[in-house]
Amino acid sequence: MSKVVPTPSAFTPRVFSGIQPSGGLTLGNYLGAIKRFVEIQDQGAFETIYCMVDMHAITVWQNPADLIRNTRELCAGFIASGIDPEKSILINQSQVPEHAQLGWIFNCVARMGWMQRMTQFKDKAGKNAQNASLGLFGYPALMAADILIYHATHVPVGEDQKQHLELTRDIAAKFNHDYGVDFFPLTRPVIEGVATRVMSLRDGAKKMSKSDPSDASRINMTDTADTIAKKIRKARTDSDTLPSESGGLAARPEARNLINIYAALSDQTVEQVLYEVGGKPFAAFKPMLADLSVAKLGPIGAEMARLIADPAEIDRLLTRGSERARNITAPILRQTYDIVGMVPPVPVGSAPWSG
Ligand code: AQP
Numbered sequence: 001m002s003k004v005v006p007t008p009s010a011f012t013p014r015v016f017s018g019i020q021p022s023g024g025l026t027l028g029n030y031l032g033a034i035k036r037f038v039e040i041q042d043q044g045a046f047e048t049i050y051c052m053v054d055m056h057a058i059t060v061w062q063n064p065a066d067l068i069r070n071t072r073e074l075c076a077g078f079i080a081s082g083i084d085p086e087k088s089i090l091i092n093q094s095q096v097p098e099h100a101q102l103g104w105i106f107n108c109v110a111r112m113g114w115m116q117r118m119t120q121f122k123d124k125a126g127k128n129a130q131n132a133s134l135g136l137f138g139y140p141a142l143m144a145a146d147i148l149i150y151h152a153t154h155v156p157v158g159e160d161q162k163q164h165l166e167l168t169r170d171i172a173a174k175f176n177h178d179y180g181v182d183f184f185p186l187t188r189p190v191i192e193g194v195a196t197r198v199m200s201l202r203d204g205a206k207k208m209s210k211s212d213p214s215d216a217s218r219i220n221m222t223d224t225a226d227t228i229a230k231k232i233r234k235a236r237t238d239s240d241t242l243p244s245e246s247g248g249l250a251a252r253p254e255a256r257n258l259i260n261i262y263a264a265l266s267d268q269t270v271e272q273v274l275y276e277v278g279g280k281p282f283a284a285f286k287p288m289l290a291d292l293s294v295a296k297l298g299p300i301g302a303e304m305a306r307l308i309a310d311p312a313e314i315d316r317l318l319t320r321g322s323e324r325a326r327n328i329t330a331p332i333l334r335q336t337y338d339i340v341g342m343v344p345p346v347p348v349g350s351a352p353w354s355g
Contacts, residue, residue: 238252
């Protein structure tokens with residue numbers, strides 16, 4: 001996997017990214033996001049902050065008991081995949097209130113026309129947009145705040161988040177322009193690798209998603225070896241054999257998806273995989289993919305189960321993470337308020353009515 005090199009800038013090289021605890025973690029989240037988060041953390045060229053974005057999750061209805069369980073499970077998934085809570089700052093969004101506070105400022109910077117162009121809102125609100133929450137519409141402005149409250153310079157994400165990252169840059173640029181400052185960085189998306197868009201196992205035109213009603217459409221990080229093998233065996237495919245070159249996958253979305261997953265899990269290029277499996281029927285390839293998936297995901301799932309068994313320890317880690325995060329976010333919010341023209345509090349003990 002290529003190394004992400006910080007671009008020279010006045011800002012500390014800092015990576016932020018988040019995942020919604022809106023269900024169990026999927027193979028899409030793992031390959032499109034978490035695997036990359038770990039690689040960047042381990043390269044050591046950036047400060048890394050990774051977040052369970054629980055406030056984003058409630059933009060659509062979440063059962064409270066599920067939300068708290070999914071947030072702890074997501075935290076376990078991060079750690080089991082290799083995120084080290086000492087090397088990285090690991091938080092849940094609602095414990096760092098500056099995200100929401102800057103989010104409000106950005107609601108006042110972002111333009112209605114920009115927000116109305118967001119395809120994720122259109123996809124998630126569906127035909128009944130009038131009944132969608134205001135939070136779902138404003139989601140990308142809060143996402144911009146999640147990133148910019150850290151002055152993050154780089155954000156690793158899957159392909160589906162590209163448009164939101166462009167909006168984040170637009171918001172930073174407009175804020176800087178309107179207030180005549182050079183305060184927020186123009187954050188760069190990091191969308192790299194062969195699995196930036198893992199597709200549903202049931203429909204090669206649809207993204208693999210944790211909220212898809214069909215459990216067979218996705219591989220969950222907590223699935224057992226048997227379940228993973230069964231889902232891959234039943235994954236939709238065509239009747240041709242696999243091609244020997246990547247051009248042969250162009251009009252075959254399901255085949256391309258399975259090859260991409262194999263390539264990402266084995267840290268190979270698509271060409272290397274096709275050199276190995278070109279000419280094979282799916283009946284021969286699927287067991288190879290199932291074995292590889294179980295070998296890579298099995299240990300992560302087992303470690304997640306071990307960590308989830310001690311929720312108090314997960315809560316302690318998240319509290320510690322939020323304390324570290326607020327050392328960064330509180331000063332950036334205060335400076336933002338100063339730029340905007342909000343009266344600061346007088347230092348404790350210096351007001352005439354105190355002491
Ligand atoms: N299928 C995917 N392929 C590659 N990357 C993916 N990501 C999500 N699905 C895929 C990446 O995972 C990160 C976190 O995403 P998220 O959970 O915040 O939101 P999402 O993209 O909306 O993911 P889901 O699974 O589809 O959640 P629901 O069903 O709740 O909407 C992001 O970097 C995303 O790109």
